[in-house]
Every structure is written in structure tokens, then in C-alpha cells.
Amino acid sequence: MRSFRFVTVDVFTDRRFGGNPLAVFPDAAGLLDSEMQSLATEFNLSETTFVLPPADPANTARVRIFNTTGEMPFAGHPNVGTGYVLAQAGLGQAGALKFEELAGLVTVRIDRDAQAGIVGATIDAPQPLSLGAELSPEAVAICAGLAPSDVVTSNHRPVEASMGNPFILAEVSGPALARASPDTTAFRRVVAHSPQLAGRLALYLYAFDGDAIRARMFAPLSGTYEDPATGSAATPLSGLLLSLIGGESAAYDIRQGAEMGRPSLLRVAAHRSSEGIRASVGGSCVPVLQGEVTL
Secondary structure, three states: OOEEEEEEEEEOOOOOOOOEEEEEEOOOOOOOHHHHHHHHHHHOOOOEEEEEOOOOOOOOEEEEEEOOOOEEOOOHHHHHHHHHHHHHOOOOOOOOEEEEEOOEEEEEEEEEOOOOOEEEEEEEOOOOOEEEEEOOHHHHHHHHOOOHHHEEOOOOOOEEEEOOOOEEEEEEOHHHHHHOOOOHHHHHHHHHOOHHHOOOOOEEEEEEEOOEEEEEEEEHHHOEEEEOOOHHHHHHHHHHHHHHHOOOEEEEEEEEOHHHOOOEEEEEEEEEEOOEEEEEEEEEEEEEEEEEEEO
16 A cells, blocks of 8 residues: 645635645655546546656756646646645745646745745746647637627737746627626537647636736636646746737736635746747745545
């Protein structure tokens, strides 16, 4: 019999039962790929992470991220939450953590309060902004249960954007964001008729709310009907907005999850670099559960 410890934390929140829940296995050495997938499916959270020894000893760890249906190249709240958990165990005191992931190297900086207590983390997305194919407002609307007129195209058309994990980013009106509801059948139909999506559709809707942004993310074909907080979509959104407004940098507060009863706050920042537009996302974390799995 083999035993593996796990911890769960709520990410992008300062209180329990808000934000995006995450399960972390801080020492997953010895787990098979199939076991990681089975455990992620059993936890039934948007993601579960498994921490392994790094391939390069200069890095902190290799982190594998699974949702309920497969492994992910990169994700936001899993890195923030895993960094928080490892920092609570004593790592990261001398500097940033470095996580090896399928999408590249993720840098994690630990956030502390005035008393030097660990409160969260801020991560750098592993890739510069890349933009892909556009999706029609009609396709976005039918997937989200909206009218095409609800989709705002004055700044940009719905477009695939990525900094390690691709999303369709679409601006909508504030009232439309509140009433959006994913239609799984429509998602399947749009994917089937949109070869540019390569069989995957994660839809990130956002609306401006004064100086802040409200957002919702739907990916029912990947097992996430709605996500309370999506850091890997928030980073390319900040990069896309910077590309549109010009300047050298931009920062936004993004609120997500209110419609699910799990309010979340993500702080994102984008900047121009020699490699293109880069971005980071950070937030607070709260421990919730811990236990052990025996296999």
C-alpha cells in the first residue's frame, strides 16, 4: 500500500469557501499517470496538482496539472495555490519558486503580509501573448445563451489568446455577463464546425466595471461547466488589452465567481518585453482541508 498526502486550498480569495478550490499533492513521486488522472477525477475540482522532483535541479519542482478529463499544459490558480502550499512547507524563503510545466517554466513569487506571513502568490505566465483564430459573435452567443448583439466587438472580435493555455476571449455587456449560461450542446456544435479550435473550446467572457473587470469562464467539454477564477485566461486578457491600448504596461483587478457563490479577486499585470507581451497574475489563498490517499 502507498500513501500520498494532499492539501486543499481556496485560491484568489481571503476566506474559506470562496475563490477556486484546488487539491495539491506536495509529494507525488511514485504516482502513475493514470493514478493522477483518477485522483483528479475523484476530487472533481477544476484542477488538481501533483508535485514531482524537477528535471533540472536549478528549479524547484515539476508540477503536473490535471482537470477531470486530462492533463493541462498550464493553469493559473493551480500554480498560485501550489506555490502557496509549498511556501507553507518552507520552500521559497530565499527567492522565487520555479515550476517546470508542459507549457514552460513558471516563476512563482510568494506574497506576504506586513508580519511576513504567507498570504498567497503571484505567478508569471510561461509564454508571451499569442493570438490565434477569431470566433464569430454568433458562435460565442449561442454557446453562452446570449444574443449576438450582447457581444461587444468595438475593441476586438472574439479571439483565441494564450500565454500557455488557449481561451476564446470575448467582451460582452455587463447585463449579458450576468445572465450568460453555457449550452454544452452548442459548444459541441461550434467545435465540430470550427476546425481552427482543434477540438477545444474554453470561453472567457468579460465586461468592464469601471476601472475593474468582471469575468466568467465556461469549458463544459473539458469538465468545467463554470470556473470560479481563471488565472490562465486573465493573463492573456491583460496582454490583449495592453496590445489594444498601447503603452508599456497595464494592470487590472478581475472579479470572477460571484455568480457561482465563490467570489474571486485576481490581480493581473501585463508589460512589453523583448519577447512580446508578458503577464503575471496573483492573489490570496486560504487552507481548507488536508488528508491522505492510500492506493
